[in-house]
Amino acid sequence: MNIQTVGVIGAGVMGIGVAQNLAQTDHQVILIDISEDILDKAKYEIRNNIRLQSFFQKSDNRKTPDSILEKIDFSTSYKLLENADFVVENVTEKWDIKKGIYPQLDAICPQHCVFAANTSAIPITRLASLTKRPDQVLGIHFMNPVPMKPMVEMIRGYHTSETTIEIAKQMLSQMGKECVIVNDSPGFVSNRVLMLTINEAVFLLQDQVATAEDVDKIFKGCFGHKMGPLETADLIGLDTILFSIEVLYENFNDSKYRPCPLLKKMVDAGLYGRKNGQGFFVYQ
Template sequence: MQVVGVVGAGVMGVGVAQNLAQTGHHVLLIDVSEVILERAKQEIKNNLRFQGFFKKSEPADRPDEILNRIKFSSDYQVLKEAEFVIENTTEKWEIKQDVYGKIDAICPKNSVFAANTSAIPITRIASVTKRADKVLGMHFMNPVPMKPMVEAIRGYHTSEETIATAKKLLAQMGKECIVVNDAPGFVSNRVLMLTINEAIFVLQDRVASAEEVDRIFKTCFGHKMGPLETADLIGLDTILYSIEVLYESFNDSKYRPSPLLKKMVDAGLHGRKSGQGFYTYN
């Protein structure tokens, strides 16, 4: 596998594209906005430079060589060359439905589609394509280049051949995967989103400050980050979209989004990417 399409140049798309380029793949990074694409290019350039500062040994490729492996485009037609496509768009069904209709018509018949989604069922995504057996979920963790494990999701129609192809690509990226069955939120986000949402309720109810909530999880349970720090890293808008999908999917009140979470998203306090969430970032 040499040519991989990456749809969506947000936080996750940037991480996936960078990881692929660093492992020798030619990447087609697609987004509807030239402004977003230019920002993505600069972010990847900065990430590669910072990584160079911290690596003790000389990297195999120079940052400019890695960056040259990524083609930045707002034209979906370039995906006609893609052997594998990883989709990273916003966690809204209407957007994903439109994207999969487009790429299904453009990409080669044998191309595999992987949805890097937090909560939307893979079987539902596959249903809008004519290749349901070639669609799976590949839930990457942030920051993508530094996380060695991926949660892979088998949809109702996903073939074993597709799973094997995905495992092969992930191995080329220096990653392993745990394959789980399709259900809203899968394993990681079905548990994580509940934890984060409840931590926001705790903050809303003034039981403890954000710092105290996170410190309890880090010092009592040995977590590297607390739930509110994790929310800022993921993006509060993404957290809200994900918990809303779970609420809609299960019709269970335990997934009711915290009013504070909704308020912060409305106010544009999306976490690290906006400079302000539960914490302030420079």
């Protein structure tokens, strides 16, 4: 299938990254969110991200921020998706929010359109059940920052067809990415392991076993990780981390996924990490 127009639902950190990556690889993008203020902020963030990225990726063929932004339509209307070939959904990790989106997509998007949930933990089969095309729904778990991460986790739902998998692989290849295909299970592979690691690191901080700096220093110095678990949590967003762990706890009903009280307190206090300047560390 010739994938030309891609809808991106949600203009948060992940949606911004997906939209930017798609536009930089010559896709026409429709970025949708609930308000013009959010979309204006997304446009500002994409412009800044492109400028920052240019410092790390030198190229004679580098595109200007304006030429990339010209490929993105910023809108609050799902109506623009009536010609979309592919849609990537990136909204908040809450079932009550996500469940209202897929019936709208199903009603507006053309029959050939594939839906990909960029979710950290919510089961793909459950999301697919909200549509009349469950064989055309799969998960694509992009990593942050999206334009700079070459690998994604692709999740096959119960009904996902081989044709859908191949279409998604084609689009990812166009974006310059490889994928590892896994089966549907809450948290999949990456977050089923990562969220436990982050949650336990927060318990270490709560129990005063070590400072945030020292927890991360051990992971970077002893294991060669580029970022420690608490820096990683700040990058993802502590609110997203908490939502993901709560989804794992709800789905597995296993106490090992019990969210650390300190994590819940920090989210209640509005300390989300890099996205608003303070989490386990302070950002300017």
